[in-house]
Amino acid sequence: MLTEYAGHDKAAWRTKLADRRNGLAEELRAEWSDLACRHLAQWCEVQSCRSVMAYVSFRSELNINGFIEWCWGQGIELLLPRCVKRDRSMQLYSVTEWSQLATGAYGIREPDPDLSALKPAGTVPEAIIVPGLAFDRNGGRLGYGGGYYDRFAEAVSNAGGKPLWIGAGYEAQVLEGAVPSDPHDLRLDGLVTERQLAMIGQ
């Protein structure tokens, strides 16, 4: 039952799921990350994507750096978020090389505002690749609890945008049941793992 996960229980889930992800061997994480990057690139090619919002992995997250570099090679506009802690919003920057990043909020490598181009508020990428602690097969996602992506999804929706939201993680992060979910939580359109990129409900 979804209600049994409501509210503060998410915290216990986060600890358990972070431990599980941290326990995956580094070598396997690298191998799985490479496979997922290939699925992402292939999917972008089929979609003829011209702009993608990605993330720079931290801790033991699925590393999509290979995909980011593939986008650069293809001339696909690559957007990365910068956290604004004050109101827990995210601003988008267009990034063309790693040297434009600097260590930012939470120790995550983010666009350096002096070295990258800020996109106007309301910019809507065609696809948004979303990190997380856990996912389910119906578009549910559990993040770190900052609500950054949930707020961003609301802003995108208010701007009238309809991007494709693609969760990214290892198969080991995909729960067979439903992840704890609240009404404000972002729903994903697809999920990429080392196994495949699958659209939800297909």
Ligand SMILES: Nc1nc2c(c(=O)[nH]1)N(C=O)[C@@H](CNc1ccc(C(=O)N[C@@H](CCC(=O)O)C(=O)O)cc1)CN2
């Ligand atoms: N690579 C990457 N970038 C991302 C995210 C992400 O999950 N992965 N985010 C996705 O939202 C945003 C950052 N959100 C974060 C929110 C909380 C914590 C964090 O360290 N939380 C503490 C516990 C709570 C606290 O101290 O405030 C922790 O986990 O120890 C980290 C990132 C934006 N950028």
Ligand SMILES: Nc1ncnc2c1ncn2[C@@H]1O[C@H](COP(=O)(O)OP(=O)(O)OP(=O)(O)O)[C@@H](O)[C@H]1O
């Ligand atoms: N659109 C929103 N507007 C205002 N507050 C929000 C919004 N979405 C989420 N929040 C708040 O943000 C907090 C964190 O939400 P939640 O626990 O769902 O985070 P999460 O999705 O796991 O984290 P993240 O998106 O950062 O990875 C909650 O207190 C929630 O009420």
